[in-house]
Amino acid sequence: MGDLQILIVEDSFSDRELYKRFLKRNGYCFDIYEAERAADGIAYSREHDFDCVILDFNLPDADGLDFITTFKEESRDPDGAIVMVTGQGSEETAVEAMKSGAADYITKNNINNGFFLHTILNAIERAQLRRKVRDYQEYLEQSNKALSEFAHTVSHDLKAPLRRLIAFCDLLEEECSDSLDDKGRNYVERITANAWRMQKFIDDLLAFSRVLHGHEKYELLDMNNLVKEILDDIEPLIQESGARITVDDLPPVPVYPTKIRQLFLNLITNAIKYHGESDPLIRISCEDSNGHYTFVVEDNGQGIAPEYQKDIFKAFERLHSNDAVEGTGLGLSICQKVVEMHKGRIWVESEVGAGSRFYFSLPKEKPVLLDQEEVGKQPEKVEIEDSIQIA
Numbered sequence: 001m002g003d004l005q006i007l008i009v010e011d012s013f014s015d016r017e018l019y020k021r022f023l024k025r026n027g028y029c030f031d032i033y034e035a036e037r038a039a040d041g042i043a044y045s046r047e048h049d050f051d052c053v054i055l056d057f058n059l060p061d062a063d064g065l066d067f068i069t070t071f072k073e074e075s076r077d078p079d080g081a082i083v084m085v086t087g088q089g090s091e092e093t094a095v096e097a098m099k100s101g102a103a104d105y106i107t108k109n110n111i112n113n114g115f116f117l118h119t120i121l122n123a124i125e126r127a128q129l130r131r132k133v134r135d136y137q138e139y140l141e142q143s144n145k146a147l148s149e150f151a152h153t154v155s156h157d158l159k160a161p162l163r164r165l166i167a168f169c170d171l172l173e174e175e176c177s178d179s180l181d182d183k184g185r186n187y188v189e190r191i192t193a194n195a196w197r198m199q200k201f202i203d204d205l206l207a208f209s210r211v212l213h214g215h216e217k218y219e220l221l222d223m224n225n226l227v228k229e230i231l232d233d234i235e236p237l238i239q240e241s242g243a244r245i246t247v248d249d250l251p252p253v254p255v256y257p258t259k260i261r262q263l264f265l266n267l268i269t270n271a272i273k274y275h276g277e278s279d280p281l282i283r284i285s286c287e288d289s290n291g292h293y294t295f296v297v298e299d300n301g302q303g304i305a306p307e308y309q310k311d312i313f314k315a316f317e318r319l320h321s322n323d324a325v326e327g328t329g330l331g332l333s334i335c336q337k338v339v340e341m342h343k344g345r346i347w348v349e350s351e352v353g354a355g356s357r358f359y360f361s362l363p364k365e366k367p368v369l370l371d372q373e374e375v376g377k378q379p380e381k382v383e384i385e386d387s388i389q390i391a
């Protein structure tokens with residue numbers, strides 16, 4: 001690792017000298033830049049990447065909070081750590097500074113060699129970790145996007161020849177049926193069935209990629225309307241299966257609307273698909289728990305044995321063969337991804353032969369981003385050597 005790049009923004013000459021002594025005394029290699037005024041510090045930060053800015057709160061031309069705001073907007077590397085140095089009794093200001101993006105603070109009355117260096121190195125290490133996480137996230141997002149675009153294109157490209165394959169099978173059945181014997185007709189039927197299966201697989205893969213990478217905004221969604229729309233859309237399936245579906249009054253929840261739509265759709269169609277001896281009886285309800293709502297999709301279907309109840313949420317995991325019930329094994333893994341995106345949880349309670357209850361919880365409020373949760377975190381306690389009072 002090269003020398004650590006440090007910018008000291010401090011109008012007091014004696015304080016700057018003291019900070020430099022603290023830094024140099026410990027055998028670390030620092031490249032130190034100095035600025036007396038906020039404007040000069042910002043000018044440096046536009047030209048140069050700094051691992052850490054040691055920032056005095058009271059500067060002649062601005063206060064520390066203004067500096068942080070401008071630094072975050074204009075510097076070449078806004079992820080560089082900022083450690084605020086404040087006067088006596090100004091912890092509240094320091095906490096404000098941390099809320100604005102400072103990594104830590106030191107009060108001038110208890111500044112000392114070990115504590116000072118420890119705070120600076122700690123802030124630098126956290127900033128470097130944040131950078132690594134951000135770079136890794138960017139890399140993951142890029143590769144996920146590329147993969148998703150690839151899956152999307154391939155799926156689309158596959159759909160057209162598949163449609164043609166199905167169309168020619170239909171023609172073969174309609175126009176050439178007389179010239180085929182039973183064996184030939186059976187082969188055509190099987191080709192058609194497999195082509196439809198492939199079509200469903202492609203549709204589910206596209207839904208999966210849309211759920212993972214489709215961008216949309218959080219929105220307070222009327223769940224009653226949403227479920228009503230879904231039931232209208234699948235009316236033919238409901239009619240055909242003889243399903244009776246009751247829907248309790250559902251609360252509005254802040255969510256990604258199309259993703260939650262896909263979640264409900266998958267759970268409701270599964271409740272119909274995996275019916276038992278009698279016609280499907282399905283109830284959709286919601287319980288109000290602490291800080292979140294728990295939605296329930298309950299059926300009287302075949303049920304799931306306890307040993308399989310975790311596995312069914314994994315991609316491509318199926319308990320039924322395609323001959324018994326058609327499917328791709330992607331539906332519940334989509335549901336799980338959607339719920340995770342909303343910082344919720346999904347699980348099932350079920351008894352073979354009696355039916356299943358699929359639960360998923362959603363926070364009542366839009367979840368706070370992790371970065372924001374970290375704001376206001378208190379600095380670690382360290383052994384404090386003899387204090388040196390700074391004038």
Ligand code: ADP
Pocket residue numbers: 266270271274299301302303304312317318319320326327328329330331332333356
């Ligand atoms: P698919 O329905 O395409 O197979 P899913 O991921 O939606 O994929 O479901 C995975 C498996 O979980 C299904 O194959 C089925 O065996 C089981 N399953 C899902 N929902 C139910 C349900 N409501 N009742 C009984 N079994 C279910």
